[in-house]
Amino acid sequence: MNRRVVVTGMGCVTPIGSSPTELATGLYAGRIGVRRLTLFDASRFPVQIAAEVQDWNLNTMAGQNGRWDHCPRQTQFAIGAGLQAAQNAGLDESVDGERFGVYLGCGEPFGDFTAFTQSVSDSMVQGECEPALFMQNSLRIFDPDSEREFEPDMPAIHLAELLGAFGPVANCIAACVSSTQAIGESARMIQQGDVDLMLCGGAHSTIHPFGMTGFQRLSALSCLNSNPQAAVRPFDADRDGFVMGEGAGMFILEELQHALARGAEILGELTGYGSSQDAYRVTDTHPDGRGTTAAINRALHSAKLNPENIHYINAHGTGTLLNDKVETLAIKQAFGKQSYRIPVSSTKSMLGHATTACGAIELAVCLLSLQSGVIPPTMNHDTPDPDCDLDYVPHTPREVSARHILTNNIGFGGQNAALIVSQYDDRSTGKVQLGWAA
């Protein structure tokens, strides 16, 4: 039995737009969301820029004023995008909750930096943090209501409750491929008959002192404080790292017959998914790009597509020296000569790097491209790098009537994942149906 999986709802909250419509507008205008960081005082940090979600408030769309105040930003983004996706899909009470699950790839919220550092500081005895004192102090200093929310699975739990999903509810963390894998695994659950309907995607925000500390110590971030708009330079010879981003992307995936039976509008079909491990180092991708190549090949294989069938690749394209070089190599290995004919762009040049959520947001970008016939550009791609010699769609969007689009992600620890979305093709009539329009 071949159970096809289609996308019937989409929602997003990003630094350049807090709905699919706004995101499309921003992408095709080449709007860059990177600015001076405002979420905390970073004026004495080595890196002072980020791509923040601005002028957005969950309470205005989700109601229940005050309920979400204790939630970290990623949970708020997840709920906002999740409700958009459910609304876009036209879900109502007729959905069988027991056949409806939630699977997200939301990252580590880390917690309250001020409370943590104060708890440690108050517990120092002769240069070391005394555990029993830390316990006493942390119970006194931390806000219990907020701490309960600082868990990566809380967005999935809230959304399951809000949407009446009684099937599997899960969160996965696989570094920067988390939401990609949550979407791929959701599709697999539908394909194998465990459920008929899934809300899936991811949300994350690491724009806080813990996140900025961690990624600065890894030397992964761009230090171009003087010109935030030019900081993320995927595949450019002068790239020096990524910029922290944040946001959420959410989707309703549905078994095709289930979607057709309820008259749902189909935005696209999820046709391919591949996951792999470099099995090399936790810090670096394999220099031959073997894991990324394998994930792409698995996605192509599961979609029963050949390299020439892919019309656009949304790359991971972080803008670090190693990622962009290795990803280019992997694309060339997976697509052969065809790789020079396929446009490849990195929307992180506009959105920043939303870490575990990036795959979901980039899938939204791909669906928008399927529907609009326009692919987004790679901004700040000014100076060619001999190691990065593909068509990166510099500066301006391009009209491409794409039928199949691949999105690729790479994560710390050697994680790789790729998805393929296709125009929904009613194979019985050969008619290509257009769904959501930007």
Next chain:
Amino acid sequence: MDSLHQLRKRIVITGVGVISSAGLTQQEFWKNLTESDAPESTTRNPGEDGVRLGTSSFTANIDEFGELPDAKRKSIRKALKLMNRETQMGVAAGQLALLDTGAESDCSALEYYSPERFAVCFGADNVSIMPDDFSRGIQACSDAAGQFDIERWGEDGIGEVAPLWILKCLPNMPACHLAILNDLRGPSNTITQRDVSANMAVAEACRTIRSGDADAVLVGATGTMLTTFNLMHARLENEVAAAQESEMVCRPFDQRRSGSTPGEGAGAIVLEELPSALARGATIYGEVLGASSGSAIGPNRITACRTAMFRALSQTLRQSGRNAKEIGHLHAHGLGSRDSDIAEAQAIREIFGASTAKLPVVAAKSLLANSAAGAGMLELIASLLALKHNRLFPIRNYGVPDPDCPVNAVVRNDESAGSSFVNLNLFQHGLASCVAVGQYQGGKMKRVA
């Protein structure tokens, strides 16, 4: 969808590894589960004396990772520097499980399968931030009187944090280290759904094999509630047993129960598709008959948990093709908290009906304490070993039945385990997950040690 399940590939369990407070080897773990003179499941109040009986004796010594070639021992030693305790325990359990696949056959799973066809799927918790990782930075931002100035963090604190600190805090690190150490290049994922993660990882691993993306999957789960940060969270979130006393006792389904006991541990198993497992001469612990999960998130915790468990149990039994009467025993979540145990007992009665009175129920948390994500896998392994030895282990500290928890609690160590079991786990927000396992009848079974 039942017809789909009947067409599914058959998947068997061919290796196990444990790191727990009841032992660091399969043999020691089983001995402590079943023998009456095993240490009682008590956890000393943190800060009392630093000694906690819920704590594993695991020290991350290289010998605790099994008998390995020198090159792999060297790689593990080097990698240990990048691991926190949860990751170290998870990696050790994973190595032991991989080693176990070759214990009674000529060719281990690692030797048999190509790296690209070997996947990893783990369950893990949000990894706790260790205060010590930040203490130097905080000192650097403090004045002579020890007053910390957070405004100085960007200039003076960040540089004092270890360069790779954040990689210690990623929950996917156990799976990633195991892939790197053993050249496992198949799909890799880590489920962070707290207490229900382990069973969900088994379900996902089965889907991976059934999709054709892998022939074998190393499935594990690891967790600790004993770091200071996690203990603080446990205090905020859970009913922690008799927290005002110096010793905390886990008493699942007992009328005197007063809450869960924080613990730590990791477990891992290897799943293979049946034909290839038989082809390599693997010995088989059991066959996965079903694996699913359900939810019922709502304000009334007892109702939510009961309904979630009912959904997970009924779906798993449906997948397994067995009716409730055919299940040999049930490994309960058995948290030892008032509401959770009542909800669980109600769900068991709803599913098993009149046969509830005869269904043996075990709950290893009474001995092992609660290691959050890790607990589900340790409990699954405990029941696998019960199948292997064909006898059950008692619920510790159980003496006064609670009329609100009318389950057939196992109190002896000589009851039959039956030929199948269901492993049930719960997360108190209203999420439940289940795995059903049956004895594999068609070939070589693991010998009783």
